[in-house]
Amino acid sequence: MKRTYAVIALASLLLTSMVGIDSARCQSWNFKLGNSTAPDHAYNVGARKYAELVAQRTGNKVKIDIYPATQLGSERDLVEGLQLGTVDLVVTSTGPLGGFVPKMFVVDLPFLFRDKEHAYKVLDGPIGKGLLDSFSAKGIKGLAFWENGFRHITNNIRPIEKPADLKGIKIRTMENKIHLATFRAFGASPTPMAWGEVYTALQQKTIDAQENPIAIIYTAKIAEVQKFLALTGHFYSPSPILMSEKSYNSLPQDIQKIMLETAVECATFERNLLRDDEAKQLAELKAKGMQVTTPNKKPFQEAAASVYKEFESQFGKEMIDKIITTK
Numbered sequence: 498m499k500r501t502y503a504v505i506a507l508a509s510l511l512l513t514s515m516v517g518i519d520s521a522r523c524q525s526w527n528f529k530l531g532n533s534t535a536p537d538h539a540y541n542v543g544a545r546k547y548a549e550l551v552a553q554r555t556g557n558k559v560k561i562d563i564y565p566a567t568q569l570g571s572e573r574d575l576v577e578g579l580q581l582g583t584v585d586l587v588v589t590s591t592g593p594l595g596g597f598v599p600k601m602f603v604v605d606l607p608f609l610f611r612d613k614e615h616a617y618k619v620l621d622g623p624i625g626k627g628l629l630d631s632f633s634a635k636g637i638k639g640l641a642f643w644e645n646g647f648r649h650i651t652n653n654i655r656p657i658e659k660p661a662d663l664k665g666i667k668i669r670t671m672e673n674k675i676h677l678a679t680f681r682a683f684g685a686s687p688t689p690m691a692w693g694e695v696y697t698a699l700q701q702k703t704i705d706a707q708e709n710p711i712a713i714i715y716t717a718k719i720a721e722v723q724k725f726l727a728l729t730g731h732f733y734s735p736s737p738i739l740m741s742e743k744s745y746n747s748l749p750q751d752i753q754k755i756m757l758e759t760a761v762e763c764a765t766f767e768r769n770l771l772r773d774d775e776a777k778q779l780a781e782l783k784a785k786g787m788q789v790t791t792p793n794k795k796p797f798q799e800a801a802a803s804v805y806k807e808f809e810s811q812f813g814k815e816m817i818d819k820i821i822t823t824k
Contacts, residue, residue: 525558526752528585528744531569531578533692535716539774540588540736541565543643543767547738547759554755559748561586571691573672576739580636585744590645590734592671598631603812605675607801608794609820610733613768616644619823620735621764624816629737638745640760643767645710645734646775650727651719651787652706653699657727658792660684660800668706669695678807679731680708682800699723710734712771715778720785728791731801738763 530548534540541563548561569575569584573593578584595602603609610616619625620642629639650657654666663685670676672689680687685706690698698704699722707719714726738760745753783789809817 525560526744526748528559528561529564529569530561530586530588531564531567531575531584532588533567533572533575533590534565534713536565538565538712538716539767539770540643540645542770543763544586544588546766547763550759550763551755554759555752559752559756567693571693576637579739579741582741582743585741587739588643588736589739590671590736592673594737595673595675597635597637598628600631600812600816601628602673602675602808603816603820604628604735605673605732606808606812606817607675607679607731607804608798609817613644613646613733613772615823616733616735617768619820621761622823624820624823632739633742636742638740638742640738640740640757641764643736643738643764644771645736646712646771647730648708648710648732648734649714650706650708650729650731651714651723652725652727653702653723654705654725656725656788656790657729658790659796663706666705668708669698669704670708675804675808676732678804679801682803683797684800696722708732710771711775711778711782715774715782720782720787724786724788726782726787726789728789729794729797731797 530544532540532544544563548563551559551561569578572589573596575584575587575589576593576597579587591601591605604620610619625642629642632639650668652666652668655662657663660683663680663683665686667686667688668680669690670680670687677687677689688704690704695707696717696719699707699719707723708731709719714720740756745756748756779789805817
């Protein structure tokens, strides 16, 4: 009798295990990915590519729905959504990230990166991995660094050739204390503002200026409300792709690996999109009537030196020097 019970118990256990395996095989996940850019911006095109590859590589077990143009809220809302579990994935500028991981602001120091290749070596290497790993304490999984690119200034007052030309100009910046300090050092009057409000504020002349990479200036139709574009390249803007740890941890390890490795692979795809589009977009901005100047960066770099002194204690001179000297 005891042997019969043992056989029955073993059969039941095997059946339960098989059901569990079949359930795992059949399980699927549906994730939301939000960003703040126009549907034709590289963030969103890159996100669509990411969703396509993840679906292919998981046998359609993971479906990612894309929500561009702040459909799920501002960038801060999106990052908070990762913590709350209301959003699964986000491609964002660094604007709101310092409020979650303060040391992320180090990459926003003015003229920190010599060029894009320098930025990639830093962000795709140990320094970048350390920054992405810092988000785990906030319930967020850092997957990879995509990019927004080097930022430039547009305004409706005058051509910008030197920092003194910015005196008295009210310029919108991201919610970023380093950006605010930098534009004060340039002599401008910076004000933080959610991106979704900027076009109307420029149109109504509530603000005089804004700063962004060429792709944003182009896809957001800034040429309709701004006359002058100065190619200052004062900040480089990386754009992390982040995932809710709750969502990430709900996945089996093999699918976690796919999510992570595909995000890294799509960083190259998204960066190349921006690079390939930039010259054409700049030409079209000129055709739309924007007056484009290419200022000497040295006076801007000299003005920005005070920003390094202001924030050196926060990030550590060793960290800043390590980034600057990366080759």
